[in-house]
Amino acid sequence: MRPIERDLLRFKEIVRGEVKKRAREFLTREELFGQVEGRLVSIPLPQLELPKIVYGEPLGEGLGLGGPGTESLGPGGHVPVAELELEEFLDLMGEALRLPRLRPKGEGEVTEEAFRYTTIARKGPRGLRHVRRTLKESLKRALITGEYRPEEPLLVPEREDLRYKAPKAKPRPHAQAVVLFALDVSGSMREEELRLVKTLSFWITLWIKRHFPRLERRYLLHDAEAWEVSEEEFFRAREGGGTRLSSALLLAEEILKPYPEAFYNRYLYHFSDGENWQGDTPQALEALRRLLPTLALYGYAQVEGPYGQGRFLEDLKEALGKEEGLAATEVRGKEDLPLALRRLLGG
Amino acid sequence: MRKELRRWAERLRERALAEGLSFPPVLFEEVGPEEMAMLAAYGGFPRRYPHWRFGSEYLRYRETYRYGLGRIYELVVNTHPVRAYLLEGNTLLAQKLVMAHVYAHADFFQNNLAFKPIPKDMHEEMAHHAAFVEKAMERHGARSVEEFLDLALSLENLIDPQALYIQRKEDASPEERPPGRLRVRPYLDPYVNPPPEPPKEAEEGASPTPLPPRPTRDILGFLARHAPLAPWQKGILEIIREESLYYVPQAATKILNEGWATYWHTRLLLPLLSPQEALEFAELQAGLLAPHGFNPYRLGYLLLKEVEDRWDKGRFGPEYKALPLGERLTYERPTGEGLKKLFQVRTIHTDLGFLDSFLTPEFALRQRLISPEDLPRFAEAKKALLFRLTNGGYPIVELVDANYGNRGELLLEHAYEGVELDLRKTKAVLENLHRLWGRPVHLRTVVEGKEALLSAGG
Numbered sequence: 088m089r090p091i092e093r094d095l096l097r098f099k100e101i102v103r104g105e106v107k108k109r110a111r112e113f114l115t116r117e118e119l120f121g122q123v124e125g126r127l128v129s130i131p132l133p134q135l136e137l138p139k140i141v142y143g144e145p146l147g148e149g150l151g152l153g154g155p156g157t158e159s160l161g162p163g164g165h166v167p168v169a170e171l172e173l174e175e176f177l178d179l180m181g182e183a184l185r186l187p188r189l190r191p192k193g194e195g196e197v198t199e200e201a202f203r204y205t206t207i208a209r210k211g212p213r214g215l216r217h218v219r220r221t222l223k224e225s226l227k228r229a230l231i232t233g234e235y236r237p238e239e240p241l242l243v244p245e246r247e248d249l250r251y252k253a254p255k256a257k258p259r260p261h262a263q264a265v266v267l268f269a270l271d272v273s274g275s276m277r278e279e280e281l282r283l284v285k286t287l288s289f290w291i292t293l294w295i296k297r298h299f300p301r302l303e304r305r306y307l308l309h310d311a312e313a314w315e316v317s318e319e320e321f322f323r324a325r326e327g328g329g330t331r332l333s334s335a336l337l338l339a340e341e342i343l344k345p346y347p348e349a350f351y352n353r354y355l356y357h358f359s360d361g362e363n364w365q366g367d368t369p370q371a372l373e374a375l376r377r378l379l380p381t382l383a384l385y386g387y388a389q390v391e392g393p394y395g396q397g398r399f400l401e402d403l404k405e406a407l408g409k410e411e412g413l414a415a416t417e418v419r420g421k422e423d424l425p426l427a428l429r430r431l432l433g434g
Numbered sequence: 435m436r437k438e439l440r441r442w443a444e445r446l447r448e449r450a451l452a453e454g455l456s457f458p459p460v461l462f463e464e465v466g467p468e469e470m471a472m473l474a475a476y477g478g479f480p481r482r483y484p485h486w487r488f489g490s491e492y493l494r495y496r497e498t499y500r501y502g503l504g505r506i507y508e509l510v511v512n513t514h515p516v517r518a519y520l521l522e523g524n525t526l527l528a529q530k531l532v533m534a535h536v537y538a539h540a541d542f543f544q545n546n547l548a549f550k551p552i553p554k555d556m557h558e559e560m561a562h563h564a565a566f567v568e569k570a571m572e573r574h575g576a577r578s579v580e581e582f583l584d585l586a587l588s589l590e591n592l593i594d595p596q597a598l599y600i601q602r603k604e605d606a607s608p609e610e611r612p613p614g615r616l617r618v619r620p621y622l623d624p625y626v627n628p629p630p631e632p633p634k635e636a637e638e639g640a641s642p643t644p645l646p647p648r649p650t651r652d653i654l655g656f657l658a659r660h661a662p663l664a665p666w667q668k669g670i671l672e673i674i675r676e677e678s679l680y681y682v683p684q685a686a687t688k689i690l691n692e693g694w695a696t697y698w699h700t701r702l703l704l705p706l707l708s709p710q711e712a713l714e715f716a717e718l719q720a721g722l723l724a725p726h727g728f729n730p731y732r733l734g735y736l737l738l739k740e741v742e743d744r745w746d747k748g749r750f751g752p753e754y755k756a757l758p759l760g761e762r763l764t765y766e767r768p769t770g771e772g773l774k775k776l777f778q779v780r781t782i783h784t785d786l787g788f789l790d791s792f793l794t795p796e797f798a799l800r801q802r803l804i805s806p807e808d809l810p811r812f813a814e815a816k817k818a819l820l821f822r823l824t825n826g827g828y829p830i831v832e833l834v835d836a837n838y839g840n841r842g843e844l845l846l847e848h849a850y851e852g853v854e855l856d857l858r859k860t861k862a863v864l865e866n867l868h869r870l871w872g873r874p875v876h877l878r879t880v881v882e883g884k885e886a887l888l889s890a891g892g
């Protein structure tokens with residue numbers, strides 16, 4: 088190995104170590120959220136900076152020469168920034184937070200197309216010319232026209248004889264998933280709780296996507312009634328009336344209909360403070376009994392608001408605690424996030 | 435190397451020599467972008483000690499190139515012979531330009547006084563350093579050596595830029611060296627010439643010579659000799675110090691050196707260009723001399739042209755200086771001494787002296803570095819620029835006392851010149867110093883306008 092590769096590997100190793108060490112911090116870093124949508128995650132690593140005694144303010148520029156340009160060899164250096172592939176970053180986070188791997192339930196629907204050079208075409212680039220097929224065509228033509236003499240088998244391909252390898256789209260089975268987020272907006276969810284919900288749903292989405300590249304997302308809000316919203320609307324704080332958790336579950340059933348369980352790994356996440364209307368809980372549980380076997384996971388996160396929390400979590404555990412595919416947890420604050428995330432992903 | 439390039443290298447070499455440049459043999463080599471990135475990360479040398487910082491730099495250069503944000507056309511290393519790397523895939527004209535540029539750098543390395551004490555076999559030195567550190571890693575564990583390197587590198591600028599010149603004087607008089615000491619590479623010194631036992635604490639108080647005898651800026655050197663460290667750790671401090679000193683003249687002459695090389699590639703190449711090439715040359719030149727940001731190529735080149743022009747026209751001396759600004763701009767007393775003056779400037783100046791001597795209000799006005807309204811603030815602006823070039827832009831810090839308060843603590847002093855230190859980073863460095871020295875460490879400086887004593891471990 089060349090020495091520079093050794094140094095590069097060591098640098099990457101340090102970066103990985105840093106990411107894992109700071110996983111809890113990255114978890115709540117909202118400025119990361121946007122970045123992660125792209126391909127590379129840029130991580131400033133101030134603690135990797137080799138500090139030096141330097142001036143605290145940029146030195147006087149003087150004479151309209153502008154700030155130090157890229158040529159500057161001057162002091163300070165730069166804060167090392169590591170760019171990681173999103174996949175690598177997620178895997179490191181997953182490792183650090185001990186997030187469970189998700190297993191696709193079925194083969195999934197036929198979706199992705201992979202190109203293979205399996206057919207033959209009459210036109211194409213020189214590099215893809217298929218010599219044997221071309222000669223075969225040439226031979227055919229020579230035989231038909233009677234030009235071919237076995238004692239002197241000379242084949243001169245003409246334009247019409249030329250054959251090329253051509254790509255053909257080949258369908259490939261691909262596991263796919265759908266995730267539906269439901270949020271209870273009945274009054275007690277405030278800015279702070281909403282931030283927890285946002286953080287959780289962000290990482291849940293990424294983690295599911297890590298396992299199912301074809302992931303569809305849907306969102307719904309509810310108080311006593313439920314309605315579907317866009318992603319942006321979902322994260323806007325608002326207050327509503329009373330709570331009927333069953334309304335969300337019934338609407339979820341509707342929304343998930345176009346995603347048959349045979350072809351989709353269906354995830355449903357429900358965030359609420361757990362203060363359900365009296366009398367609604369049996370209905371909600373009944374709806375869940377129906378839904379649960381069709382889902383990869385039903386994640387219920389009970390977020391503690393300023394007025395304490397309700398008892399749906401308890402009721403849920405009591406009624407369905409033994410069912411597979413139920414992932415219920417409570418979140419009281421930031422410090423609960425790592426564990427809550429693990430639980431909600433079935434870990 | 436391609437035959438055509440080799441022919442041009444020869445042709446340009448002959449022209450350069452005929453015009454008065456003088457330089458050791460120059461070895462050109464074409465390298466791909468990845469190798470160029472590696473060499474740049476390693477400061478020009480293919481072999482350096484193992485450290486992740488090089489990996490980080492390598493990645494940065496490589497990505498910068500990959501995303502088309504910048505390319506390194508050339509890299510030249512001050513050794514004998516001079517080694518110069520050209521980026522593969524550049525046009526022939528670009529390579530010609532770069533080669534002419536490199537010959538001028540080689541001339542600068544050989545003739546500029548700041549480079550006089552620099553060893554010319556740095557390839558070998560760097561390889562020795564690498565071997566030393568690798569060996570230490572084998573013996574003491576890669577992680578603990580790396581940790582120590584991190585520590586030592588944070589002190590990399592705590593050197594005396596003059597140290598090499600001072601050392602040279604000592605070298606000249608071997609009788610001044612204490613008897614029984616063998617001359618070896620500095621980082622091997624703690625092995626070959628172990629230091630005498632430190633004085634007992636009781637004696638220390640009575641010791642007539644303070645430590646250090648005079649305040650010193652060579653803090654790395656002092657620690658390498660006196661800190662309670664294992665020999666391999668002292669060796670590493672010496673290595674960091676030596677490598678740091680090697681790069682001092684390069685940083686101190688960036689503007690002059692790049693200006694000189696630009697002046698010469700223009701002068702050597704321009705008469706040889708075909709009309710088509712002239713257009714490409716103009717494009718390259720415009721990129722190189724672009725006026726955005728602080729561009730050492732531009733400033734150095736324009737100022738050298740100014741000096742040449744002034745000395746050609748006799749615009750110097752007491753008679754000229756006595757004239758008011760307006761008359762200076764048209765004064766003429768043809769002497770044709772421009773080129774001679776340039777060679778003198780190349781020999782004796784670093785950036786600081788170069789700008790101090792020749793950056794005049796006339797020049798600043800002509801090159802629009804300053805607007806006529808701001809002319810009264812010229813002196814102030816110039817001072818700010820010179821301050822930035824002083825000590826490579828680093829604060830000047832001296833070690834004043836290694837037995838501060840008679841408790842074996844270190845006292846450092848920042849020569850405050852009106853600009854305060856970065857407190858966070860400075861404190862981190864003091865922590866590192868404390869870990870090295872094993873006793874509390876203090877730094878006298880100014881914080882928020884008031885004298886302050888920053889301490890670590892106290």
